[in-house]
Amino acid sequence: MLLLGVDAGGSTTVAALADETGQVLGMGVAGPGNFQTWGLEAARGEVEKSIALALQNAQAKRGEIAAAYFGMAGADRPRDYELVRQLLEPIVPPQASWAFENDAFLGLWAGTKTGVGVGVICGTGTNVVGVNAQGRRLQIGGLGTLFGDYAGGAYIGELAVARSQRGFEGRGTPTILYTLILNHYGINNLLDLVDWIYEGRDLRLAELTPLVVEAAGQGDGVAREILTEVGQELGNSALTAVRRLFHPDESVSVVAMGSVFQKSRYPFMYQAFVQTLESCVYQVEPQILKLEPVAGALYGAAAQIDLAVTEEFTKRMEHSLRLFG
Numbered sequence: 001m002l003l004l005g006v007d008a009g010g011s012t013t014v015a016a017l018a019d020e021t022g023q024v025l026g027m028g029v030a031g032p033g034n035f036q037t038w039g040l041e042a043a044r045g046e047v048e049k050s051i052a053l054a055l056q057n058a059q060a061k062r063g064e065i066a067a068a069y070f071g072m073a074g075a076d077r078p079r080d081y082e083l084v085r086q087l088l089e090p091i092v093p094p095q096a097s098w099a100f101e102n103d104a105f106l107g108l109w110a111g112t113k114t115g116v117g118v119g120v121i122c123g124t125g126t127n128v129v130g131v132n133a134q135g136r137r138l139q140i141g142g143l144g145t146l147f148g149d150y151a152g153g154a155y156i157g158e159l160a161v162a163r164s165q166r167g168f169e170g171r172g173t174p175t176i177l178y179t180l181i182l183n184h185y186g187i188n189n190l191l192d193l194v195d196w197i198y199e200g201r202d203l204r205l206a207e208l209t210p211l212v213v214e215a216a217g218q219g220d221g222v223a224r225e226i227l228t229e230v231g232q233e234l235g236n237s238a239l240t241a242v243r244r245l246f247h248p249d250e251s252v253s254v255v256a257m258g259s260v261f262q263k264s265r266y267p268f269m270y271q272a273f274v275q276t277l278e279s280c281v282y283q284v285e286p287q288i289l290k291l292e293p294v295a296g297a298l299y300g301a302a303a304q305i306d307l308a309v310t311e312e313f314t315k316r317m318e319h320s321l322r323l324f325g
Contacts, residue, residue, distance in 0.1 A: 002060055003307075004068035004096070005297025007106055008033025008047050010124035011153075011206070011259065014294045015050035016324075017058045017065075020307060022317035024298075026058025027324045032124075034073040036080070040087050043074075048091045067307070068098040069300030071106035071293060073125070076142045097304040102139060104129040104257070106296030111255030111289045113314065115299075118241045120234050120273075123258035124206045126152035128234075130241035138245055140237050150233045153260050157205030159226045160212050165190050167222060175222035180211045209260055217266040224268050231269035235276025242282050252282060257289040295321055 002025070007014045013033035018024045030049035032038055038046075047070070055062060075084045084100055092098050104127040108119030118130040126149050127142035141149045149155070164181055166172030168190065181190060184207070196203060215223035238254050246252050254277060256262075261270060270288060277284045298317060302309050 001066040002058075002064045003298055003301040004051065004054070004065045004093075005106075005294050005299075005301050006033075006047060006050060006068070006070045007103055007292070007294040007297055008043070008050075008070060009073045009103055009258075010034045010037060013046045013050040014292060015047075015054040016292075016294045016298055016321065017054045017060060018298050018301075018317055018320075022298075022309075022313035022315075022320070024317060024320035024324060025060065026054045026056070027294075028053025028055070028057060032073075034125075035083060035087055036074040040083065044087045044091060047088070051091065062093045063095065065093045065096045067301040067304040068092055068096045069297045069304060070098070070100035071103035071297050071300075072100050073103045073127075075100065075102040076127075076139065099300065099304060101300065102127065102129060102142070103293065104139075104142075105131075106293040106300070107257035107289050108255050109296035109299050110291045110293055111257070111287060111296075112253045113299075117253035117255060118238050118245070119255045119257060120238045120261075121258040122151055122153070122230070122234060122256070122260040122269075124153045125149070126155070126234065126237075126258075128237045128241050130245045132245040136245060138241055140241055151230045151237070153206030153209040155205075156212055156226060156230055156260070157203075157208035159229075160208045160223075161190065161193070161203075161205070163222050163226065173222050175215065176218065176220050177211060177215050177223055180215060181208060184208065184211060213264050213266055213268075216268050227269040228272040231272025232276050234269075235273045238273075238277060238284075239280055239282070242280070242284060246282065248281050248283075250283065252284050254284050254286045255289050256286065257293055261288055291318060291321060 013030045015028045028050040030046040035043040104121040109115040121127045128140040130138045164178040167174040
């Protein structure tokens with residue numbers, strides 16, 4: 001009997017297989033699984049590829065999967081949930097009990113073990129989710145800048161380009177980001193990117209985020225300003241969820257997750273995030289997720305068949321998951 005957990009994000013899709021004791025037996029990594037960006041067929045292909053790789057690495061068969069749980073980027077509205085179900089139904093093993101959720105809920109479960117609190121994801125995009133002890137759920141954002149999301153790797157990259165150009169022209173503060181971005185794209189002038197846009201080329205702005213983090217680490221004021229602004233924005237979004245779900249006398253776990261939080265070498269954004277949270281009257285307990293969010297998907301898979309998640313199960317799963325890390 002195997003548990004399948006899948007974390008399908010905006011950049012990568014990770015699948016993990018574990019047995020009933022929590023031992024992770026195999027993992028598979030594929031491309032982006034967000035249908036909003038890539039379409040149903042492309043996203044389905046990446047999710048299916050991740051599962052196939054996990055099965056191959058575990059030397060297991062699809063027929064051994066008893067339960068599955070999927071965290072899906074792009075599952076934001078009721079209509080999205082209908083489309084995600086269409087995406088998953090053809091590839092879920094027919095014998096398995098299964099369910100899916102927005103991918104941000106995976107990290108919340110992995111970080112709290114109870115699934116109660118607020119999860120803040122900052123990867124290619126951004127999302128905020130919350131669940132209180134009564135089971136009430138809330139999702140804030142996740143649909144891009146047009147609908148008020150001023151965070152995420154793509155947005156950080158957009159700010160980097162905009163403020164680099166402003167600094168170059170004298171409308172803003174000069175920044176080393178200008179040269180870093182030129183080198184990244186292999187161009188001579190930042191406005192050369194206009195031709196790329198006309199040609200329909202993807203600028204892959206989220207890939208500029210590590211440049212912003214690196215520049216901030218070197219003391220660049222503009223880069224630090226960008227990361228501070230985004231950290232404050234994420235803190236404000238998290239506080240909105242806290243206020244709507246919890247009482248001031250409750251202690252609330254706030255889990256920060258996603259590549260921009262978890263893989264950053266310098267903590268400027270997280271520091272701004274924490275400072276914003278601590279400015280309120282609520283008792284917040286912020287943390288950066290230490291595990292891969294796919295751990296939460298394995299917890300979700302166990303719940304589909306009412307498998308008891310004991311302390312021993314948790315320790316074994318987390319330890320074996322780190323070994324694959």
